[in-house]
Amino acid sequence: MSAPSVLYDAPGPKAKARNVGYTIAFLAVLAAVLWWVLATMGEKGQLDWDKWSPFFTDARVWTTFILPGLQNTLIAAALSIVIALPIGALFGILRLSDHVFVRWPAATIVEFFRAVPVLILMFFANEFYFNFTDVDSEQRPLYAVVTGLVLYNGSVLAEVVRAGILSLPRGQTEAAQALGLRKTQTMTNVLLPQAVTAMLPAIVSQIVVIVKDTALGGAALGFAELLSRTRPISNNYGANTIATLVIVAVVYIVVNFIITSIASWLEQWSRQRKKGAGAVVPVTAVDDQATGPAV
Amino acid sequence: MFDFLSEYDVLGAFWLTVQLTFFSAIGALIWGTILAGMRVSPVPLMRGFATAYINLMRNTPLTLIILACSLGLNQTLGMTLAGQNFEQQNYRLAILGFIAYTATFVCESIRSGINTVPVGQAEAARALGLGFTQVLGIVVLPQAFRSVIGPLTSVLIALTKNTTIASTIGVAEASLLMSEMIENESDKIFLVFAIFALGFVILTLPTGLILGWVAKKAAVKR
Amino acid sequence: MRFSRVLRVGAVVAATSLALAACGGGNGGGGGDEGGNESLVQRAESGRLTVGIKIDQPGLGLQTPDGGYEGFDVDVAKYIAKELGVEEGDIEFKETPSAQRENAIEKGDVDFIVASYSITDERKQKVDFAGPYFLAHQDLLVRADDNSIKGAEDLNGKKLCSVKGSTSAQNVKEDFAKDADLQEYAGYSECLTGLESGAVDALTTDDTILAGYAAQNPGKFKLVGANLSDENYGVGLKKGDTEGREAINNAIKKMQDSGEWKKSAEKWFGPSGYQVGEPPAIEQ
Numbered sequence: 001m002s003a004p005s006v007l008y009d010a011p012g013p014k015a016k017a018r019n020v021g022y023t024i025a026f027l028a029v030l031a032a033v034l035w036w037v038l039a040t041m042g043e044k045g046q047l048d049w050d051k052w053s054p055f056f057t058d059a060r061v062w063t064t065f066i067l068p069g070l071q072n073t074l075i076a077a078a079l080s081i082v083i084a085l086p087i088g089a090l091f092g093i094l095r096l097s098d099h100v101f102v103r104w105p106a107a108t109i110v111e112f113f114r115a116v117p118v119l120i121l122m123f124f125a126n127e128f129y130f131n132f133t134d135v136d137s138e139q140r141p142l143y144a145v146v147t148g149l150v151l152y153n154g155s156v157l158a159e160v161v162r163a164g165i166l167s168l169p170r171g172q173t174e175a176a177q178a179l180g181l182r183k184t185q186t187m188t189n190v191l192l193p194q195a196v197t198a199m200l201p202a203i204v205s206q207i208v209v210i211v212k213d214t215a216l217g218g219a220a221l222g223f224a225e226l227l228s229r230t231r232p233i234s235n236n237y238g239a240n241t242i243a244t245l246v247i248v249a250v251v252y253i254v255v256n257f258i259i260t261s262i263a264s265w266l267e268q269w270s271r272q273r274k275k276g277a278g279a280v281v282p283v284t285a286v287d288d289q290a291t292g293p294a295v
Numbered sequence: 296m297f298d299f300l301s302e303y304d305v306l307g308a309f310w311l312t313v314q315l316t317f318f319s320a321i322g323a324l325i326w327g328t329i330l331a332g333m334r335v336s337p338v339p340l341m342r343g344f345a346t347a348y349i350n351l352m353r354n355t356p357l358t359l360i361i362l363a364c365s366l367g368l369n370q371t372l373g374m375t376l377a378g379q380n381f382e383q384q385n386y387r388l389a390i391l392g393f394i395a396y397t398a399t400f401v402c403e404s405i406r407s408g409i410n411t412v413p414v415g416q417a418e419a420a421r422a423l424g425l426g427f428t429q430v431l432g433i434v435v436l437p438q439a440f441r442s443v444i445g446p447l448t449s450v451l452i453a454l455t456k457n458t459t460i461a462s463t464i465g466v467a468e469a470s471l472l473m474s475e476m477i478e479n480e481s482d483k484i485f486l487v488f489a490i491f492a493l494g495f496v497i498l499t500l501p502t503g504l505i506l507g508w509v510a511k512k513a514a515v516k517r
Numbered sequence: 518m519r520f521s522r523v524l525r526v527g528a529v530v531a532a533t534s535l536a537l538a539a540c541g542g543g544n545g546g547g548g549g550d551e552g553g554n555e556s557l558v559q560r561a562e563s564g565r566l567t568v569g570i571k572i573d574q575p576g577l578g579l580q581t582p583d584g585g586y587e588g589f590d591v592d593v594a595k596y597i598a599k600e601l602g603v604e605e606g607d608i609e610f611k612e613t614p615s616a617q618r619e620n621a622i623e624k625g626d627v628d629f630i631v632a633s634y635s636i637t638d639e640r641k642q643k644v645d646f647a648g649p650y651f652l653a654h655q656d657l658l659v660r661a662d663d664n665s666i667k668g669a670e671d672l673n674g675k676k677l678c679s680v681k682g683s684t685s686a687q688n689v690k691e692d693f694a695k696d697a698d699l700q701e702y703a704g705y706s707e708c709l710t711g712l713e714s715g716a717v718d719a720l721t722t723d724d725t726i727l728a729g730y731a732a733q734n735p736g737k738f739k740l741v742g743a744n745l746s747d748e749n750y751g752v753g754l755k756k757g758d759t760e761g762r763e764a765i766n767n768a769i770k771k772m773q774d775s776g777e778w779k780k781s782a783e784k785w786f787g788p789s790g791y792q793v794g795e796p797p798a799i800e801q
Contacts, residue, residue, distance in 0.1 A: 005335060005337070006414050006417040006418060006421075007335055007409075007417055007427060007430050007431060007435065008337045008421070008426070008427040008430065009421055011337060015337070019337055019338050022338045022340075022341070023338055023339070023340045023341075026338065026340055026341055026344070027340060030344070037372065040371070040372045040373065041371060041372070044371050044713070044714040044715075045713060045714075046371055046714075058582065060582035060583065061582060064580070064581075064582045064583070064584050065582070111500070112492070112496065115452075115456075115492075115495050115496045115499045115500060116456070116491075116492045116495050116496070117456035117457070117459040117470065117495060118456070119459040119460065119462075119470050120459060120469075120470055120473060120488070120491055120492065120495070123470070123473060123474055123477060123488075124477075124484065124488040127477050127481070127484045127488075128484070130620070131481065131484065134624070136624075136626060137617060137620070137621055137624070137626045138611070138626075208353075208354065212354075212355070212356040212357070213356070214356075215356035215357075215358040215359060216356075216358060216460070218358075219358050219460075219463050219703060220462075220474070222614055227356060227358060227359055230706075231573050231703075231704045231706050231707075232572065232573055232579075232580050234706040234709070235573050235574070235575050235579060235706050235733075236575075236579065236580075236581060236582055238733055238734050239706060239709035239710065239713060239730075239733075239734055239737075241366060241706055241707055241709065241710045242366060242367060242371055242710060245359065245362065245363055245366065245367070248359065249355050249359055249363075252354060252355055252356060252359070253350075253351060253354040253355060256353075256354035256355075257350065257354055260354070362707075365702075366707060366710050366711075369711075369716060370710050370711035370714055370716040370717070371710060371711075371714050371716070373714070373715075373716065380698045381676070381698050381699060381700040385700075463703065464702070465681065465700065465701040465702070478616070
């Protein structure tokens, strides 16, 4: 878009004055809402210092509850992405197979796990481990959370991989064939390496989705991740659930913001590196798919 | 084998899922369009607000947002949304939470849709003397919408699945019933899982197919 | 060690995911039943015990910011362990959420459970109980300045909060106040937010748990003393372990007679104005 935007003319004196008016009106509305929220919270005693002070004066809140919770969240997220990636790549490639009897089952499985909510997959995985394996009770929630996330994100990543490979110029395949490479060689030596760089930002932003989804495991299965730590905190520090939720939300936002920043940096980096040679699956495009994951 | 099903209101639970999805989708479409308008508007403060809102909402787990709707808006700020009892209130609060969250995805889809509209369209509209709201409302958005039906479909499907999170604050939709059934019928968990998985496949697959077809029909051929 | 555990999780999950993905959910193998049939007393001789407790209930069993555990249940567990010859430092406390208590015992994850565990006939099918070591009652927690609720009947038209899947709330709705408006959350602490702000009028569960919350928020909440049910807290242990049950019963008896029991109960429940009665007779 050219300066400032194609959607409106560069503002003249009249438009400038009007924009200032809009700004003031909007600011007033925002301030009113904020004032109402804070005033009501204050009236209900939610702004009392003793509800908030533990987070600033007692380091043990962080070392005993929040950081271990964050650690569990990150472990589950890391395991999920590491396991889901190869599974996703495998199914993404299977969906591109020339053989109908490979393509269709792969497509069915991917579409099935994309259609079922992660929460339901987690419930099921938990019961599955509970009834049919002797995974011990402390580890079971982690297993269940990771299984649910892998099944779902594996199928989402399969689509990302497929889109990444399809986004490559046809000439790549043709050139590989002209060189006499087999189909497998074409895939592993030519297409996949290029597709991976194109998909990198998409994969990283998928991690945000996974990090958020671990919170489901806390609410549904008692997995000791970050969000579920609000309860022990408010049980120790006098019913400060609201304050705790705010702090936990900030932690999530900071962590995810860092991941998102890495994603957009990667996108820029791979764009510059390839200067039009290949396509990049943009972060926004995947975020749209990722709403799915955003369960 | 299916006898135990008569004890549970599976259809009722899924009907609630459909209702949650329906109202949240409409609300998210409206609020998301407004947000998209703000993001491209000439007023810097509105652009800033929309950007900040989207970044905050997208990086927060939906479970936390829904919980905050109940504990924050309802239990602390006293917002009841005209619900007569907790059942009604939680249902409406959940919808509010879904709208707040899903709108950010709608907004981003529409914004990328706006980018697909050729620059000449907006320039021609401005040459005719149309203002920002007119350019956006009469010329750009109608064209943008046609190209974002595809992305919006994935948002809708995601929303359908996300409604399971309403169970966090006790809304009796499908996943809450499933967890109850799993507990009571522990010998039939595969069957229970199959029923609920199938239910969601039935809800999401036709949506995808029908809207995919609509998207093709509506696409602007350029 | 930690790393290898993570790897193991990864391997199992990957294998299961593949298996599930490949057949859309096939049948798994049978669960193993490990843990020998040796008595609790023999296991205590090894010098270590694993005890199941709650970690999110002030006054009963609560994980503190120091990473330790405190509460009446924890005191009872420590006393029993001491009587069995196990040092305090050699007890491993493990969280046993309500729904998983029977299973944790059956699978041998814990040696015994002290976790506000009411003795019921249904549970006795699966586990054995020692005790009871405490007699609790279902009660209501209300705001300290709220005098409109004197019993469960006053809840009609009022807003009641409890946790999902708990029988306490159902009891009230079915037997005492049909028109109570019920809000359910995953944990009691969420209920306190609404109780404090006035969005709900009462929180219901065992009076021991409520006393813990009242003691922790001085001057804000009070117990009604509605006495809606009798809950005999027992110590859960593996079915058929008669020797272990005798040993625990003796330990509880000794704790009661020595005055330790009273001291601990007063310490955890007393500050809320809760009247600690006489210890219950051991029946199991």
